[in-house]
Amino acid sequence: MLPTSSNPNIRILSVLTLALGSITGIVRSETVEYDLTIAGETVNITGKDRPAITINGGIPGPVLEFTEGDHAVMRVHNKLDVPTSIHWHGLLVPPSMDGVPFVSFPPIEPHSTFVYRFPIRHSGTYWYHSHSGLQEQKGVYGQIVIHPKNQRSDIGRIDHDVPVLLSDWSDESTHEIMKTLRRGSEYYAIQKGSAISLSGAIRHGMLKDYFQRELVRMPEMDIADVYYDRFLANGRSEIFVPANPGDVVRLRLVDGSATSFFYGEFARGPMTIIEADGQPVVPVKHDRLLIGTAETYDVLVTVPRGGGAWEFRATAHDSSGHASIWIGDPHGERHAAPTVPVPNLYYSMGKPTLDKIFAFTPAGTMGMPDRKVEIGMFDTPGMTMNMEGMNGMGGMKMKNTMNTGLAGQPPHEEKPRVGMGMSLPQETGSSGGMPAMNHSGMKMEDSTASANGDGMDHSAHSAMGHGNSASGGSHGGMEMAMGPMMGGPIKRTLFDRNGREMVVDGMNPKRPLPPYPKLRALHSTAPDPGRPVREIRLTLDGDMDRYVWYLNNKALHEDDQIQIKEGEVVRFIMINRTMMYHPMHLHGHFFRLINGQGDRSPLKHTATVMPMATTVFEFEANEVGDWFFHCHLLYHMKAGMARVVEYENFTPDPDTEAVRDELFDVDLYSYGMADIMSHMTEGFYEIAGIRYSGLVNWTVGWGNIDGEDYEIDATFNYHHNRFLTLFAGAQFSNEGDYPGARGIFGYRYPLPFLISTYGWVDTEGEFRFGAAKSYPITDRLHVFGEVEYDTQLQYEWAAGLEYIIGKNISAVGSFHSEFGVGGGLSVRF
Numbered sequence: 001m002l003p004t005s006s007n008p009n010i011r012i013l014s015v016l017t018l019a020l021g022s023i024t025g026i027v028r029s030e031t032v033e034y035d036l037t038i039a040g041e042t043v044n045i046t047g048k049d050r051p052a053i054t055i056n057g058g059i060p061g062p063v064l065e066f067t068e069g070d071h072a073v074m075r076v077h078n079k080l081d082v083p084t085s086i087h088w089h090g091l092l093v094p095p096s097m098d099g100v101p102f103v104s105f106p107p108i109e110p111h112s113t114f115v116y117r118f119p120i121r122h123s124g125t126y127w128y129h130s131h132s133g134l135q136e137q138k139g140v141y142g143q144i145v146i147h148p149k150n151q152r153s154d155i156g157r158i159d160h161d162v163p164v165l166l167s168d169w170s171d172e173s174t175h176e177i178m179k180t181l182r183r184g185s186e187y188y189a190i191q192k193g194s195a196i197s198l199s200g201a202i203r204h205g206m207l208k209d210y211f212q213r214e215l216v217r218m219p220e221m222d223i224a225d226v227y228y229d230r231f232l233a234n235g236r237s238e239i240f241v242p243a244n245p246g247d248v249v250r251l252r253l254v255d256g257s258a259t260s261f262f263y264g265e266f267a268r269g270p271m272t273i274i275e276a277d278g279q280p281v282v283p284v285k286h287d288r289l290l291i292g293t294a295e296t297y298d299v300l301v302t303v304p305r306g307g308g309a310w311e312f313r314a315t316a317h318d319s320s321g322h323a324s325i326w327i328g329d330p331h332g333e334r335h336a337a338p339t340v341p342v343p344n345l346y347y348s349m350g351k352p353t354l355d356k357i358f359a360f361t362p363a364g365t366m367g368m369p370d371r372k373v374e375i376g377m378f379d380t381p382g383m384t385m386n387m388e389g390m391n392g393m394g395g396m397k398m399k400n401t402m403n404t405g406l407a408g409q410p411p412h413e414e415k416p417r418v419g420m421g422m423s424l425p426q427e428t429g430s431s432g433g434m435p436a437m438n439h440s441g442m443k444m445e446d447s448t449a450s451a452n453g454d455g456m457d458h459s460a461h462s463a464m465g466h467g468n469s470a471s472g473g474s475h476g477g478m479e480m481a482m483g484p485m486m487g488g489p490i491k492r493t494l495f496d497r498n499g500r501e502m503v504v505d506g507m508n509p510k511r512p513l514p515p516y517p518k519l520r521a522l523h524s525t526a527p528d529p530g531r532p533v534r535e536i537r538l539t540l541d542g543d544m545d546r547y548v549w550y551l552n553n554k555a556l557h558e559d560d561q562i563q564i565k566e567g568e569v570v571r572f573i574m575i576n577r578t579m580m581y582h583p584m585h586l587h588g589h590f591f592r593l594i595n596g597q598g599d600r601s602p603l604k605h606t607a608t609v610m611p612m613a614t615t616v617f618e619f620e621a622n623e624v625g626d627w628f629f630h631c632h633l634l635y636h637m638k639a640g641m642a643r644v645v646e647y648e649n650f651t652p653d654p655d656t657e658a659v660r661d662e663l664f665d666v667d668l669y670s671y672g673m674a675d676i677m678s679h680m681t682e683g684f685y686e687i688a689g690i691r692y693s694g695l696v697n698w699t700v701g702w703g704n705i706d707g708e709d710y711e712i713d714a715t716f717n718y719h720h721n722r723f724l725t726l727f728a729g730a731q732f733s734n735e736g737d738y739p740g741a742r743g744i745f746g747y748r749y750p751l752p753f754l755i756s757t758y759g760w761v762d763t764e765g766e767f768r769f770g771a772a773k774s775y776p777i778t779d780r781l782h783v784f785g786e787v788e789y790d791t792q793l794q795y796e797w798a799a800g801l802e803y804i805i806g807k808n809i810s811a812v813g814s815f816h817s818e819f820g821v822g823g824g825l826s827v828r829f
């Protein structure tokens, strides 16, 4: 949707502005051509030579510059031995020019050239990247700057206009990264220093949280999955922007990373946000800016008087590193930006209830089962935690007085909302209530009232950072909402082992949520009220352990695509039932993000849906085509979190239609683990797709017995959800009364406290049940135990210790009830 207005006055105004532009002769359409060559090259970013993919020899590729109204001609030359593609992220282009293989066009074949041609319809900061495989991670990205036909009059003088493309770099191959994620390795967390453990929980006084989370079978909170060697700004760990004191610098920030969010912050006080996702917003001051993957923000900072270089720091969301932009005198004294506290990953959201503890599905454990979703209980934007978690707030009635500004709804409609509260932050390290919380809740209602009174159509709509400030003209800052909430008596501040402060994301102003509530469009973005509205409800689901990601519990290849119709208003209600942030990107459109700003909801192309929260956006369906919609975390997209949004009556060109099926191909990853010890060996080898996998498990023992006992189980597995796996296969063994082969049929299912269990029946009519559990005592030292009952062999059990030495190797020792004591190595491959 283009930034048009249904308000006739504003329309007239725009026509006048355009006319003025023409008179002054600024408006002139030109054809702007670029040649982009994509090639495999060796780069050295960390001190080691590593294969990468460059554009015109660099990472990132060149900054592409246009003026609104230009015509772009982009020749993309593929020098790789595999197909590639370029997608123009955020640009409104014809569907065949959007660059998503199998959706918009067939991919660009090796050693061939594809020419993109499209008009430049709007201004702003954007970027481009490969949409093929995992190429983007290896360097196929660059920035786009489109100058407006007419300069804005509300942002004053700008002395320096600086494109800043943030990205993440790993020396590992993308295949290795994906394999590591699929295998469920803890090693990235260990490398980042963010692995959680029992000793850590004890140290922080958060053992209760640890067990509460395990009791309800919630996965561990994870801020980011991948360990990166470097975070980059324009391809470097630090860059310099020479500027004089008093100069105003416009940073065109693009998060062009594969999976990293960044906190952007200037060494000297707040920045002013003037654009988000290329679209102008009412200038607003902001301190610590959380930028989601694939989002862009244009911000202004002023070089302080006094000389020296001032840091604009982009800190990775997981605090594992940062990139720096030094502004001012490159040779002067350096003034660093503040350090962002590390996330507190021990904190357990919500209180365990019997419902959650015994829920049959993963979503149930989070209090968000399908049936509650289907009746619309989580449709309102904001956090969706249960009220039960709020100590001392259970009896409080909170109502949603948000002016949603949704199409087809009167501006002040009050919609009852459910489960709006958040459970209490545990910053204090105690389970006691935080008196300030009650206070905060009441304040919210107060601020709502006064916000309504200030003549603007906005008001509080969430306890979590969406509260609108009644003072200082700040529209709904975290600062305001969290201030009173966190203003209570914090008994002690938590620090990690490296002495870094640890706080809970979004519950402490030091680790704020995205600045969405503050973003306010310059003009009304409300669609025509007469249009029919189509609501599409999407749950964001996933399985951290198997590393598969879903929409409505289905991967891209498993579900119908999303059908829409030209002329209607399409509303996406995205309900995140995972513990991760998902930056959801819709191709081919700007949508209005429902953020409490009513008619002035800002236009964006990417919106982050926070853990256990709901985000709503809507757009006028007037860009007929087939468009990709997906999580922009690269590995989430590849592991299923995507759909095609298809306009009724649109037919892609025959070449694209002929290859559309390939979009739904599932990549297989294979990996395994082998314990090789003095008394026995056991391990597994798995070939995994998304819904299905093939698995071989083996146990061979020789300790304490004559000869060798062996058992090999080969199974084909159907992973119904994070909890339930069903399998069928064969067992080969020399033990028991029926040595040889037999068929087995069984299940795997985790019990409360995340105890994994399994059971099977075999073709000889025998049964087996087993249970296993491991605990991280420290990051690297894990204790494990398992017990098995078999109608043939009776009880068998084992227990042991594992010490993680490196990514692919552990020392391991165990006692096995049959084979005795032994030790050796565990190898991951």
Ligand SMILES: [Cu+2]
Pocket: 549, 581, 582, 583, 631, 632, 633, 636, 637, 641
């Ligand atoms: Cu995601």
